[in-house]
Amino acid sequence: MAKPTGFMEYERVLPQDRPVAQRVEDWKEFHxxxxxxxxxxxxxxxxxxxxxxxCHSGLLYEGAVSGCPIHNLIPxxxxxxxxxxxxxxxxxxxxxxxxxxxxxRVCPAPCEGACTLGSIPKPAVAIKHNEVTxxxxxxxxxxxxxxxxxxxxxxxxxxxxSGPSGLACADQLNQAxxxxxxxxxxxxxxxxxxxxxxxxKLDKKIVARRVDLMAAEGVRFVTGVEVGGENGRxxxxxxxxxxxxxxxxxxxxxxxxxRPRDLAIEGRDLGGIHFAVDYLAxxxxxxxxxxxxxxAFISAEGRDVVIIGGGDTGTDCVGTAxxxxxxxxxxxxxxxxxxxxRAPGNPWPEWPRTFKTDYGQEEATALxxxxxxxxxxxxxxxxxxxxxxxxxxxxVDVEWKRDAKGRPAPQEVPGxxxxxxxxxxxxxxxxxxxxxxxLEAFGVEADERGNAKAAYGSFATAxxxxxxxxxxxRGQSLVVWAIAEGRGAARExxxxxxxxxxxx
Numbered sequence: 124m125a126k127p128t129g130f131m132e133y134e135r136v137l138p139q140d141r142p143v144a145q146r147v148e149d150w151k152e153f154h155x156x157x158x159x160x161x162x163x164x165x166x167x168x169x170x171x172x173x174x175x176x177x178c179h180s181g182l183l184y185e186g187a188v189s190g191c192p193i194h195n196l197i198p199x200x201x202x203x204x205x206x207x208x209x210x211x212x213x214x215x216x217x218x219x220x221x222x223x224x225x226x227x228r229v230c231p232a233p234c235e236g237a238c239t240l241g242s243i244p245k246p247a248v249a250i251k252h253n254e255v256t257x258x259x260x261x262x263x264x265x266x267x268x269x270x271x272x273x274x275x276x277x278x279x280x281x282x283x284x285s286g287p288s289g290l291a292c293a294d295q296l297n298q299a300x301x302x303x304x305x306x307x308x309x310x311x312x313x314x315x316x317x318x319x320x321x322x323x324k325l326d327k328k329i330v331a332r333r334v335d336l337m338a339a340e341g342v343r344f345v346t347g348v349e350v351g352g353e354n355g356r357x358x359x360x361x362x363x364x365x366x367x368x369x370x371x372x373x374x375x376x377x378x379x380x381x382r383p384r385d386l387a388i389e390g391r392d393l394g395g396i397h398f399a400v401d402y403l404a405x406x407x408x409x410x411x412x413x414x415x416x417x418x419a420f421i422s423a424e425g426r427d428v429v430i431i432g433g434g435d436t437g438t439d440c441v442g443t444a445x446x447x448x449x450x451x452x453x454x455x456x457x458x459x460x461x462x463x464x465r466a467p468g469n470p471w472p473e474w475p476r477t478f479k480t481d482y483g484q485e486e487a488t489a490l491x492x493x494x495x496x497x498x499x500x501x502x503x504x505x506x507x508x509x510x511x512x513x514x515x516x517x518x519v520d521v522e523w524k525r526d527a528k529g530r531p532a533p534q535e536v537p538g539x540x541x542x543x544x545x546x547x548x549x550x551x552x553x554x555x556x557x558x559x560x561x562l563e564a565f566g567v568e569a570d571e572r573g574n575a576k577a578a579y580g581s582f583a584t585a586x587x588x589x590x591x592x593x594x595x596x597r598g599q600s601l602v603v604w605a606i607a608e609g610r611g612a613a614r615e616x617x618x619x620x621x622x623x624x625x626x627x
Contacts, residue, residue, distance in 0.1 A: 126205060127170030127485060135246035136166065137326040140482070143489040147445050148411055148432025150322045153482055154228065156256065163204065163256045166249045170201035177237040177472040178250060181607070189472040195219050195224060197250055204253055213261040216254065218627070221291045221606060222333060224262070225316060228325050230603045231435075237472035244471065247578075262332070269339040272300040278620045281306060281371040283350045283561075286314025287602045288335070288593025289377035291609030292616075295626055298343045299617045300570040304343040304371075306362070312344050314379060316602070318404040321439050323446070324482070327411060351564030352596055364564040373588045373616050376575060377609060378561060380554040380594035386431060390505025394512040397421055399436045399551035400599070406443055423449040426546030429516050430454045430495075431502055439549040440493055441483030444547075452487045452495045453543055457533055460498045499523070501533065503540065505548065515542045557595045565589050582612040583619070590616055 126132070138155040140146070146153045152511030157163050178197045180190035191197065196215050203212035214225050228250060261267050276302045280292045285307040297303045310318050313330045338344060349361045367374055374610035383398040385391070402421045409420040423444040430440045441535040444452050461478040469476050480494070487495040500518050520539035526532040556573035566577040566586040575591035577583055582590045592612035593605040610627070617624040 127166040129165075129205070130171050130240055130245065130248070133165045133169050133365055135169065135249055136162070137249055137252055138162075141600075143486050145325065147486055147490065150446065151327075152228075152326050153158075153257065156259065160207070163253070164207060167201045167204035167253050170198055170205070171223060171239050171248075171250045173198075173239040175239075177239060178234040178248075180237065188442075189233070189474070190603050191234040192601075193219050193610065195254070197248075199405060200257060201248065201250075201253055204257060209257065209260055209264075210266065211256045213266060216257050220254075220469035221294045221610070222287065223254050223258040224333065225287060225325065226330055226603050226606070227251055227258060228329070229320055230601060233474050233603070234600075236474040239472075241475070243473040259333055267336060269336060269338060270298070272298055274300050275302065276300045276621065278302065279304070280616060280620075281367050281374045283288075283367075283374065284314060284378050284593070284595070285312040285334075285344065286377065286379050286593065286605060287451040288379075288595075288605035288609040288612075289314065289375070290316075291335075291606040292375050292377060292613045293336055293609075294340075295610055295613030296616060297337070299321070299613070299621075299624070301617070301620065303341070304345060306348050306350050306367075307344065307346045308349045310346055312346060314362065318407050318520050319400065319436075321443055322407060322410060323442060324422045324439065327407070351561040356419050363428045364566075366512065368565075368588065369614050370619055371588075373590065374565070375582075375612055376557075376565065376567065376584075376589065376591045376595055376617060377593045377605075377612070378557055378595050380556050380574070380599045381558055382555040382573075383550065384555050386502060386550050386552060388502060388504050390513065391505060393424075393505050393507045394510070395511050395546060395550040396505060397549070399430070399440050399549045400554075402549050403436070403439055403443060406447075421547070423447040423452075423547050427451045427544040428453070428547045428549065429543055429545040430549045430551055431516075432456070432460070432551035432553065433496070434551065434553070435481075436553075437479040438483040440549045440551055441487050444549075445483070445486045445490060451491060451544075451546075453497060454484075454495045455500050455502060455516075455518065456496055456498050457501050458498065491537050499533075501535075505545075506542065513545055513548055516545045516548060517542050550619055554597065554599045556592075567591065572598060580615075582608070582610070588619070590619075 138157050141153050176198050177190050179194050181192040200212040200215040232251040234250045235247040280301045280303050282289045282305045285305050293303045293305050312334045316330050341526045405420040409415050424447050428444045428449045503517045506515035520536040521533035523531050567584045570576040575596050577591040590612050594610040614626040617626050
């Protein structure tokens with residue numbers, strides 16, 4: 124596969140991101156592509172002729188997930204890209220991934236963490252970059268044309284939710300010949316791809332382009348529709364679960380994990396404290412609607428911004444606040460700083476739990492002179508200022524120690540209390556699961572974590588003809604896992620409708 128000695132001849136090299144000073148002035152994607160084809164081919168050449176490619180296994184390794192959850196045929200399309208067979212590489216990539224233009228931009232690349240080069244150790248093959256190079260080239264060369272199913276089954280399927288899981292499920296079922304309708308309560312299709320991930324990380328034209336292709340292939344999209352429970356978040360039409368079930372032969376719930384985790388401390392009701400998801404969604408909607416001319420967004424301009432929580436959502440808040448003209452940005456993380464190299468308990472091919480600086484922290488560091496993150500700290504209470512708006516956050520350092528049951532737990536460090544100035548606070552502490560009203564409306568049980576109860580592999584709930592997939596079923600996770608779930612659910616729905624299935 125590829126060039127057997129490529130990993131010895133070529134170093135891992137990626138295109139330089141747009142300069143910080145330039146990219147923080149707009150909302151365009153910050154990643155760049157190689158200018159010459161030879162550069163991309165040399166990176167594909169680094170893929171080893173390894174006997175067991177852990178990169179595409181997606182399996183549990185001593186309790187930890189290793190490799191790609193959708194089992195991308197990575198060595199195969201790397202070899203084809205190295206040999207300049209771009210059309211063939213595109214075909215192999217599309218066999219397993221419905222949306223490589225999404226994962227190639229936003230996936231943290233568990234495949235690279237499992238790359239066999241990590242056992243030496245040497246820098247992993249640039250799998251994520253190779254993936255997006257192949258698919259972007261396919262779009263540029265107009266290879267991505269509508270592909271219609273050979274015949275129609277006349278079976279009608281409803282997919283509730285248009286995030287990556289719902290879209291993958293709809294795409295697969297449509298190709299199987301079923302009549303698929305995707306219901307989305309927002310005004311645009313895409314779920315977190317549209318309103319959860321900022322434009323500079325995933326340009327919404329990329330999402331719209333894929334949705335348009337799916338529509339040309341026969342998938343029907345209905346936006347502004349609230350399905351099931353009453354939660355007051357949709358302004359459009361409401362459709363009952365009973366009505367949806369009566370019109371369709373199967374229903375797939377792929378609504379995501381949408382209940383944000385709150386921080387119930389003193390001062391939480393002050394103005395200027397928002398959930399990160401609301402902050403990010405409002406900013407993107409205003410950008411798409413009017414290029415921010417309507418002012419219908421939460422602004423960080425001129426404010427000291429405190430972000431509570433790490434992860435991708437916290438990083439996206441940092442990058443958004445920087446672009447809005449924040450006076451300062453501080454990010455609080457209750458966990459300790461990760462080590463620079465793999466710890467003894469985190470061996471290859473597990474995902475390396477090492478210290479990383481993402482685009483948002485890179486930008487804040489360049490603009491303000493220091494990394495915005497403070498580790499092993501927690502918020503104690505919020506302080507109010509004029510007009511009932513937040514003016515500060517009282518924080519305290521924590522140490523992680525074992526409790527009486529032997530579990531690690533944070534304990535406050537005496538005398539470490541201090542106050543951070545804050546004119547805007549964003550809570551990015553993850554999500555608790557799907558909205559209960561929707562589950563109740565369809566008669567779907569919740570598991571012990573509050574997610575839709577549906578076994579992995581079958582994706583069927585206890586309600587007849589109702590399936591669940593994505594974050595709604597497994598909990599908050601990665602886009603690539605959502606795609607894997609959508610594909611898996613589509614296969615089981617097709618089996619349910621037809622008695623057997625040929626879907627992968």
